[in-house]
Amino acid sequence: MQLDRPEEKKVLKGPEVSRELFGGVLDFDAAGHYPGLELLNFIYCGVGEDLLPQGEAIEILRRSHDFGRRLVWDERFVNDPRRHTVLLGDESAEETLRELLRCLQLEIPSGSKDPKWSRAHFFPYTPSLIHWDARERNNKIGIERLYLRGGGALVYKILRSDENATRYRCIREGFRKLYAATTDSPLEMLAAFINDQSKQDSKPVEDEIEKQTRSNLDEFENVYRDGILNILEQRDATSVAKVRAIMGWTAIWLVLMQNRRARGRLELEESPIICDCGANSAQLRRASQRCLQEVLDNIIDAVDRVEPNLPKARRNNIRSFFWATAAANGFLNAWRGRKHFTLSVDALEMIVLATIPSGKELPYERFVTEVLYDRLGIAIGRGAAEASGLVNSIDASIFEENEAQLAHQMIAAGLVTQYSDATRMVSPRNDA
Template identity: 30%
Template sequence: MINRSERGRDVVQNTFGGALYQQGRGFYSALEFLAIVRGEVLLERLEGAFGASPVRVLPVADPVVYLRPSHDHARRLLVTDHDVRPGIFAGADTREAIKALLRGIEIAVPGRRRTPDKWQLRHFFPYPAEAIHYDAVERRNQVSVERYQFRGAGGLAHKILRTDPDEKRLADVRSRFRQLLGDSGTAVGKLLTVLAKNDEAPCAGSRCPSSLEDAMAVAFRDEVEEKSLQSLQEDGSDPTRDRSTRWMHLLRSGVHRILHRPHSSEFDRIDGLMHWVPWCVAQHQLAMARRRIGTDESAPIVFDAGHRSSPVRAIARKHLGEATATIKESLLRAARQMGLPELCKGNSSWWTGPRTFYTTTLYAVGAMNAHTGHRHFELRPQFLQAVVHALVDEPMPLEQFTGEILGEQLRIICDRESAARFAAVDLDGRHLQTNGEELAGRLDEVGLLRAYSDSTRMVGVQE
C-alpha cells in the first residue's frame, strides 16, 4: 500500500516545481522567503568575522545554508501573562510594556477569525530585520526549529530569485538585501536582539559562537528549497517538465524594482515584498497547472473593482472557479501520468491543500474579495499598491497602466483598455468602463492616482 501523503508530495513537486500547501499560504510564503535571506545575511556576516568569505546571500549554486533565529522567547511572551523565564525583566510593568510593544509588531494572518493562542502561530512583521524569524514549534516541552507553517513556497521564491540569469540584476538584488535585512540598529531592533538571547532554540545569529565550527553546527541546509525547480534546466521537449513561467520573470524584476525604488522607506520595501512574492508564486502555480492540462497558461483573468454585484463580478467569480478547478485537475492528471492513479480516489487532502494555497494566498495579498463564501478575483487597494511598487518606474497615464501593466504584463482584465489587449471578452463595454472608474477610485484611495484634468490621470508613486 502506497504512502498517500508522501506520493502526494511528489506529485505536487512535479506539477508546480515547489511545495505549495495550505499551511504555507498567504503571507507565510513571504515570511519564509525573508527568513531564509535574513538567515543567509547572518551566516555570511558571521563567517566573515572568522575570515571566511563565501557568498551566502542568494547563492547561485547549491547548497543553500543559513541560520534560523526562532524568536521563541518573544513569541511565547505574546500568549502568556507569566514570565517565560523568571528574572529576565526588572518587574511586571517592564514585562507588560515589552509585551505590548511586541503585540504592536505582530502580523495578522488573513482568514483567522480570532487570534491564535499558540505561540508558534504568532509571527512578527519582518521589520525591522531583527524581528525576522524562522518557523518553530513546541514538541515534548522542547522548542524545535522546523517547518510548521513554512512549507516551501518561500523556498521556491528564493530558488527563482537566485537562479536569475541576469547576473547584474542578481548582484544588485543580493547587495540590497544585505542592506535591507542587516541589523537595523534601531531601539526596537536592539530590544529584539536582547530578547533573542533568551531563546531556547540555538542559533548563532543570537548567541555568539566561539568558532566557525560552532557557527556551522547550528547552520541549516535547506533540502526542500534545493528540490524546488529541479527540472528547470531539463530538456524542454516535454512542456510539463519546464518550470519556467512569465511569473518567474515578474518575480525577479518586481523584487529588484521594489528594492531599488528611490525614496521608499525600508518598511515600504518590506511591505511590497510581503505582497508581491506570494502573488507571483500563486500565479506561477496556476500557470504550471494550466500547462499540465494543456490550456493557455497566459489566458487573461477578469478582476472586479466595484462595490456591488455586476456582470464583471460574475465573470471574475467564474474565472476563480475555473482556476481552482484547473489546479485540482492538474494534480489528478499528474498523478495518473506518474503511475499513481490510486491517488485520484479516496482521501483528497494531498490535493486540497495546494488548491487552498492558491485562493488563500490571493485573499491575503488583496487579489480576492474574501477568505470564504462567495469569492471572486478583486483588485483591492493593497494589491494595487504592490503592483505599482513592483512594476511602475515613473507615473504613467491610467489607460497605460491598465492596458500595459495590468493587461499585458499581469493578464488582468479590468476595464476597456485592458480588455482591448485580448481577442474576445464576454463583457459589455459599459460594464468594463464602470469597473475601470471604480478601479480609479481604489487607486486614488491609496494615493496612487493624481488627476491633472478630466482627461489626464496619472498612476504611480507620488514622491
C-alpha cells in the same frame, strides 16, 4: 515457475506533485504572508555574507523567537524560568514589553481570536525580528516547518538562480541595503536581545525543501525578479513599505504562477483573471466568480494529471494555497463566503511598487493594459476584454466602468495623479 510481477508505480506525495507542477511546494499552510516571511529567513539567516549564494546546498541558522512569542501568546510562560532571569520579576516592565511585542504581530487574515504562540509570528520590521517556525514538544522547543512550507524556498531559488548577472547583483545589493536604516534602531536592539534569549540553531542546517526546488522553468519567473528589483530600488519608499511590498508581491506572483502552470500542464490557452473592481455589474461579478472556480478546478485537474491517486486532503491543500494566499493579500474580496477576484488598495500599492520604477510615472491606461493585463494576466478594462475576447460574452461598457472605478480607488489612495480629464498618471506614493 515464478511469474514476474509488474512493478508497482510509486504514488507521489503532495510536495512531490507540487514540485512537479509548480517547481516548489505550495501548501495551504503556507498561505497568506508566510512565503514572504520564509523568503526573508533564507536571505537574512543564511551562512556567510552572500545573501543570494548560487551554490547547490543552502544552509541557514534558524531562530525561533520563542521567548518573545511565548511571552505574548502563551499563558504558561509564567512558569518559564527565563521570565525571572531575563525580566527580573518586574511585572510592569513585563507587561509593557508584552504589549509592545503584541503590536509587532504579523497579520493572520483568518484569525478571529488570539493564536497559539507557535501560530503567531512577528512582522520583520528589522532583521532581528525575522524568525522561523517553532513548536513545543515534551517541554522542549523544536525549530521546524509549520507554516513556512516551501513557497518562500521557491522564490528564493528563483532569485539566486537568476541568469541575468546584472539583475542578480542589483537584487543582492538591494537586499543588503534594505535594512540599513534600522541597524542601530531601538527596535532592532530590543529584537536582537529577545532573540538571544530564544531557541536557535547552534550550527547551520541544510534546507532540503529548497534543495529540491526547481527554477528557471519559464519566462514568468523574470516578472517576479523584475518586481523584486523594482521594489528594492524604490528611493522614496521606507524599508517597512519595501518589506510589505516584497511579501505581498511574492504572494501575488505565486498564485499567478500557480494558475499559469496549472493551465500549461492541461495544455489550455492563456486566459486572464477577471477582476471586479466595483463596476456594480452583476454580470461582471458572476464572471469573476466563475473565473475563480475555473482556476481552482484547473489546479485540481493538473494535480490529477500528475498523480491521480493523491489523497483528496493533499490535493485540496495545493488548491487551497491559491485562494487563501489570494484572499490574504487583497486579490480576492473575502476570506470566507462567496468569493471573486478584486484588487485591494494594499494589493494595488504593492503592484505599483513592483512595476513602476522609482521616480517614474506611467499613464493609467497603459498601466491597466501593459502592466495588469499584458504582464500579469489580469483583466480590468476594455483593452484587456477586447484582446482576450471577453467582449464576446460581456458588454465592453462594463469593462469601461470597471476601469473607471479602479481609477477612482487609485486616485483616492494616492497611486494615480489626475492632471486633467485626459491625463492620469500612475506612480508609487511619496509617503510609502
